[in-house]
Every structure is written in C-alpha cells, then in structure tokens.
Amino acid sequence: MKLGEALADRADGTRRVEQLRGRITANARFQEGETPAEDAGALLDELDEVLGRLETLIRRINRTNAAVEVPGVGTLTDALARRDVLRMRHAAVTAAADAAAGSGRGHAVRQLRSELKMLAALPVADLRGRADGLARELRELDVLIQRTNWEADLRE
Template structure:
C-alpha cells in the first residue's frame, strides 16, 4: 500500500471538515418536521454519518499533528515552521498597517485650507515599507519550505 503524503492528508482533512459541516447543517434542517409530513432526510442516519466523519477527521488531525512534530525542516520541526509562518503573517499585517496609517493611505494628504492642521507621520514610512517587504520575503520562503515538505513527508500512523 502506498504511503500517504502529508499534503494528501491535509486535503483529506479539509474535505472531512467540509463534509462534517454539511452534515451538521443537514441534521439541523431535518431534526424537526411538521406533523403529517415526511422529513426530507433521516436525521438519525445523518447524525450517525456525521459521527463517522468526525472520527475520521480526529484520526487525520492526530496523524497530521504527529507528522508535523516529528518532521525536521531547517532548524526545527514542521510544527515550528508553521508557527513561524503564522507569526510572520501577523507581523507583516501589523507593520503594513502601521506604514499605511503613518502614510495616511486612504486619507487626503494635503490641506485644503491654511487653517487645517497638517498631519505628520509618527513612524518612518519608508523603513516600515522595507521591513514589510523583508517580512513578505521571509513569509514566502517559510511557506515554500512548508509546501515542499508537505509533498515530501509521509504521514505517520
């Protein structure tokens, strides 16, 4: 039997999550029906199916997490790389927001009347833009490493 790659397991996890959500919605829609009518679907059967899908999802999540923690990449594990990527995304968002706000993006950058106060940036916009570009580069590099590893690593049992 061929080994399942981590990337394939991630796709299966996403499918199982969508399927569980669809079943949840269908169960809720069939849980009550009007007297004298026939329910559109068997809510008990849907609920049982949802339980099976969720059991499969839990198994996949456990195996994915185990694989991420045991797979070495660069100077740490895949779990470490995922944490780094998540924080780089947040950091990039903060720096970009700060640069946009300091630059006055979305606001008029000139005074219409001499009586209006001039807005002055409290942060160095050019430096923040350079920092954001560097963070975006780091993010691309980490994301590429993660994607490559997802296709190379075998899913652990």
Template sequence: MKLAEALALRADSARRIEQLRTRIMSNARHQEGEEPAEDASALLNEVGAVIGEFETLLRRINRTNTAAHIGPQEGTITDALARRDALRLRHSVVTAAADAAAGGNQGGYARQLRSELKMFSALPVAELRARADELARELRELDVRIQRANWEVDLLE
C-alpha cells in the same frame, strides 16, 4: 501516504462535516404532517463517523508535524508552522502601521483650509513598507519549504 495528501483529506473532511451540520440543522425540525427531506438521526450518525476519521487524521498529521525535521533553521514542521503564523502576524501589523502612518485609513480626508490641523506621520512609512516586503519574502520562502516537506514526508501512523 504523504503528509500533503493527508492535509487534503483533512480539508475534505472539514468541508463534509460542515455540510452535514447544515443538513442536520435543516432537518432537525419539521411541521406536523410533513416529513423532513432527510433523516436527521442518520445524518448525525454519518457526521459522527466523519468526525472520527477527522480526529484520526489530525492525530497522524500532528504526530508527523512534530517528528519531521525540514532543516536546521526551521526545525520540525510544527516549528516552521509556528514561525509562519508569527511571520503572518508581523507582516499584518507592519503593513497596518504603514497604512495608518501614510494616512490610508482616513477615508479620503484631505486638508482644505490653512486653519485645519495638519497631520504628520509618527512612523517612517518607507522603512515600514521595506520591512513588510522583507517579511513577505521570508513568509513566501518558508511556505515553499513547508509545502515541499508536505510532499516529501510520509504520514506517521
């Protein structure tokens, strides 16, 4: 099985666990004289089995991510995932700074009278936008390399 397939199974398991949690909560109590729509105990047993499979998948995915090297710059998949998370944070912060410096968070406020205070940008908006574009490009390229590795790397036991 390829890593990408295991990641898809992990996502399916997570959705299944959440669905079972919702069903358990809906059927955990009922009125006297009424029967719940589903057996909450059976659902608890089912979610226990799904969580066990989920844990096994996570262990195998983590082992694979730690062992699989995808390139000299990226290192392991785990290293690349950490880099991707950091790039996302950097992009978010730089974009937010550019928006704030440009007055994008002022909700349509505009100076109407000469006596009102004039606002000045404390940051170079154009440079921040260019930096955000560069970070977005790096992020896209790294994400492609990670996705490629997900389809090329076999899942470890």
C-alpha cells in the same frame, strides 16, 4: 500517504462535517403531517463516522508535524508557528505603514491651509521595506512547508 494528501483529506473532512451539520439542522424539526427531506438520525450517524476518521487523521498529522524536520527551521510544527507569527508581524507592520502614510479609514486629507497638518510618527518607507522583507521571508518559508508536506510520509 504523504502529509500533503492528508492535509487535503482533512480539509475535505472539515467541509463534509459542515455540510452534514447544516443538513442535520435543516432536518432536525419538521411540521406535523410532513416528512423531513432527510433522516436527521442517519445524518448524525454519518457525522459521527466522519468525525471519527477526521480525529484519527488530525492526530496523525499532528504527530507528523512534530516529528518531521524542515531544513534550517526545526520541526514542521516550529515552521508552522514561525509562519503564523510572520503573518501577524507582516499585517501589523503593513497596518502601521498605512496609518503613518494616512491611507485607510479615518485618515482625512487636509482640505484647507488653516487645518492642522498631520505628520507621520513612523518612517513609512522603512516600514514598507520591512513589510516587503517579511513578505519575502513568509513566501520562502511557505515554500519550504509546502515542499515538506509533499515529501514527508504521514506518521501512524
């Protein structure tokens, strides 16, 4: 099994857990004289099975991420950490550029000439350029990660 397949299975397993959780909650209590739509105990047993398979899958994914190399980055774990930080950095730089440009919430436009003029404390164009560079770097890294996910075999 390829790592990409395992990641898709993990997402399916996580969705299944949430569905079962909702069904268990909906059937955990019922009115006297009525019958619940589903057996909450059987649903709990099914949840335990799904969670057991999910735990095994997550362990294998984590072992694979720690062992597989991404060219020019390090391990897949390193690449994932880099991607997370790039996303945070891009969001922060974009927010700074928006704030300096006066866009977004809480940035009113001057209505009268007598009102105080708001000035940008940061170079908006430079920040936009930096955000574009970060977005490009993020896209390139994401492509490397996705390629690796579909080329790497899942570890035991």
